[in-house]
Amino acid sequence: MRRNTRRKRNRNAGKVELNMAAMLDMAFQLLAFFILTFHPSDVEAQISMLMPPPKPIPGAAGTSKNELPVEDSTGFPIEITCVASSTGEIEKLQIAGHSMAIGTTEQTLASFSDRAQAIFDTPGNDSAQIHVDPKLRYDILIKLLDTCTNRKLPNGERLTRIGITQLKSATAQ
Amino acid sequence: MSGSVDDLNGCEPNLVPILDMVFQLITFFMLVVNFSANEVDRELILPVIGTAAPVEEPSKSELLVLNIRSSGDVFVRGEKQINVDFFLNVEAQTIARLHNVERGKGLPVRVVVRGDNSLKVERVLEVVDLCRSHGFDKFDFVVMRSATSKAGKL
Numbered sequence: 126m127r128r129n130t131r132r133k134r135n136r137n138a139g140k141v142e143l144n145m146a147a148m149l150d151m152a153f154q155l156l157a158f159f160i161l162t163f164h165p166s167d168v169e170a171q172i173s174m175l176m177p178p179p180k181p182i183p184g185a186a187g188t189s190k191n192e193l194p195v196e197d198s199t200g201f202p203i204e205i206t207c208v209a210s211s212t213g214e215i216e217k218l219q220i221a222g223h224s225m226a227i228g229t230t231e232q233t234l235a236s237f238s239d240r241a242q243a244i245f246d247t248p249g250n251d252s253a254q255i256h257v258d259p260k261l262r263y264d265i266l267i268k269l270l271d272t273c274t275n276r277k278l279p280n281g282e283r284l285t286r287i288g289i290t291q292l293k294s295a296t297a298q
Numbered sequence: 299m300s301g302s303v304d305d306l307n308g309c310e311p312n313l314v315p316i317l318d319m320v321f322q323l324i325t326f327f328m329l330v331v332n333f334s335a336n337e338v339d340r341e342l343i344l345p346v347i348g349t350a351a352p353v354e355e356p357s358k359s360e361l362l363v364l365n366i367r368s369s370g371d372v373f374v375r376g377e378k379q380i381n382v383d384f385f386l387n388v389e390a391q392t393i394a395r396l397h398n399v400e401r402g403k404g405l406p407v408r409v410v411v412r413g414d415n416s417l418k419v420e421r422v423l424e425v426v427d428l429c430r431s432h433g434f435d436k437f438d439f440v441v442m443r444s445a446t447s448k449a450g451k452l
Contacts, residue, residue, distance in 0.1 A: 152321060
């Protein structure tokens with residue numbers, strides 16, 4: 126009897142059993158936590174710009190509609206002016222004194238893009254000042270900024286030095 | 299055979315493969331977890347620009363994320379800022395102190411502007427001009443690269 130007990134004990138001596146159920150339970154708890162806190166975000170892009178603080182023009186004050194703002198725009202050789210309609214669409218768009226033909230937003234920006242490329246290909250034209258009507262829709266301003274920042278300067282870099290100021294909104298239309 | 303039969307009256311399933319798969323899933327979710335998600339306001343519908351550059355990762359500068367909703371309210375880290383000017387003033391002073399920035403120099407923080415599609419330029423420029431007046435000079439305007447069901451039309 127004694128011999129049999131020893132044999133039985135030896136047969137079971139090398140076998141180690143681990144209870145996985147508890148570990149699995151904890152693992153499921155962790156998994157549930159991470160699944161509940163998982164929030165996939167949409168693919169986003171960005172338009173990067175360098176906009177130094179505004180410098181006021183001493184003694185400047187304007188009251189007429191669509192007058193340039195009282196911010197010193199020296200150092201920004203290219204002036205872009207965008208006037209909006211009452212619905213927030215582009216009504217008038219000028220770059221370096223040249224007026225663009227106005228169609229749909231996409232058409233206007235496409236012709237603006239071609240004109241801007243020719244202007245920014247000129248060495249020395251490495252920054253722009255955009256004077257924008259406060260009535261303009263934000264998404265249209267973003268498209269305008271995207272068009273400008275997609276321009277490559279002669280040195281191969283993107284145009285990032287852009288100032289934005291508000292036009293004084295037109296009084297009664 | 300995935301199981302064992304100890305005796306004729308019972309059998310135990312082998313839990314090792316299940317545990318292995320669960321650990322694989324946990325590892326995946328741990329790698330994609332984002333603890334800074336509260337800086338991003340999910341109520342916003344961003345403008346859609348297919349040609350904009352993707353977000354730079356990782357950013358070399360600190361970021362100050364301003365979420366501007368369609369109502370014009372500004373949310374930072376999930377909280378609505380009643381007095382944006384005061385908030386920016388405090389942030390600018392804190393950043394200048396932490397980074398030993400001299401007066402008049404630009405702050406080493408990028409302002410990330412996340413504005414709703416339906417905003418007017420006036421409100422956005424008001425916020426941007428407030429930032430500029432407090433020394434912030436680097437801006438990122440965040441857009442979406444493709445329309446989702448939430449974003450609506452291009």
